[in-house]
């Protein structure tokens with residue numbers, strides 16, 4: 001079976017884990033955590049980077065940092081992972097869902113302004129497949145109405161909007177290092193803070209509501225309970241693993257882009273059959289997080305996934321519409337989100353991992369091309 005994903009190890013992970021253990025300090029904010037923070041701040045220009053145990057946790061920190069109170073409204077896509085919005089629902093927010101673009105699963109920024117009310121506090125762009133949302137449009141709306149922007153950059157490492165790194169544009173951004181992402185630590189994440197006024201409080205929230213980070217830096221002579229918070233920081237063992245990956249970021253990205261480009265070259269002709277392929281607005285670049293196709297119908301997708309499986313290839317669909325979920329459908333304001341539903345029904349993701357071999361890619365694309373030639377030549 002060709003799996004959908006296979007976590008890639010650079011070879012240095014175990015060595016750095018060992019070093020972390022030998023350092024004698026394996027709780028949070030040890031030497032490897034600091035190395036990771038510096039890497040991100042220097043390479044991507046985040047004002048402050050804080051490792052967390054997941055992107056979910058980074059988003060939960062963001063919801064606390066922007067002071068979400070019961071009844072506050074948050075504008076977010078419905079075609080996304082649960083955590084994007086659950087983090088805000090935990091603090092009492094009401095989610096106002098925006099539909100996707102017709103040519104891309106990212107949020108349709110032209111629909112946002114009509115959804116803004118006096119209660120709106122945050123816009124959450126999700127950079128689907130690592131492809132940038134229209135951050136200029138979103139930041140303009142945020143400035144006009146005094147809103148916060150929290151980027152869900154879980155899939156968006158090493159991707160850019162008009163040359164600016166994703167995660168460095170909104171007030172806050174969450175990244176994920178879950179084993180399904182480009183750069184991994186098993187579970188893991190990061191909060192990027194671009195509003196320097198939030199840094200001190202972010203450190204406190206991450207350390208159970210205490211000012212322990214300041215204490216360790218010698219800025220205060222004892223630490224105490226100063227705010228709400230939780231235990232959001234990962235062990236330095238996680239950071240050691242992550243640092244091994246970061247050292248190979250160029251290599252990992254280069255390899256993933258090669259695979260992605262081969263898929264694109266082989267499968268672009270399918271557009272004559274109405275199959276929708278990844279689309280890049282001129283402001284976006286490709287970080288090769290994902291290769292997807294959007295089929296013409298759910299039946300077509302089901303048949304394609306089955307045929308791939310019969311040929312030993314695991315392809316998977318993606319999100320179900322959150323506005324129709326068991327938990328939120330009753331709370332949703334009832335608007336139809338047709339593009340969201342279409343991606344939920346028709347989008348399929350193909351295997352994409354470092355060790356995927358060229359002949360495996362050709363095997364996958366041959367099955368898909370054969371499927372469409374048969375289907376449309378009848």
Ligand SMILES: *Cc1c(COP(=O)(O)O)cnc(C)c1O
Nearest residue numbers: 054055056081083154176178189
């Ligand atoms: C993976 C992902 C998350 C969750 O990341 P975790 O690190 O597993 O918490 C959130 N949002 C999006 C868009 C994701 O792809």
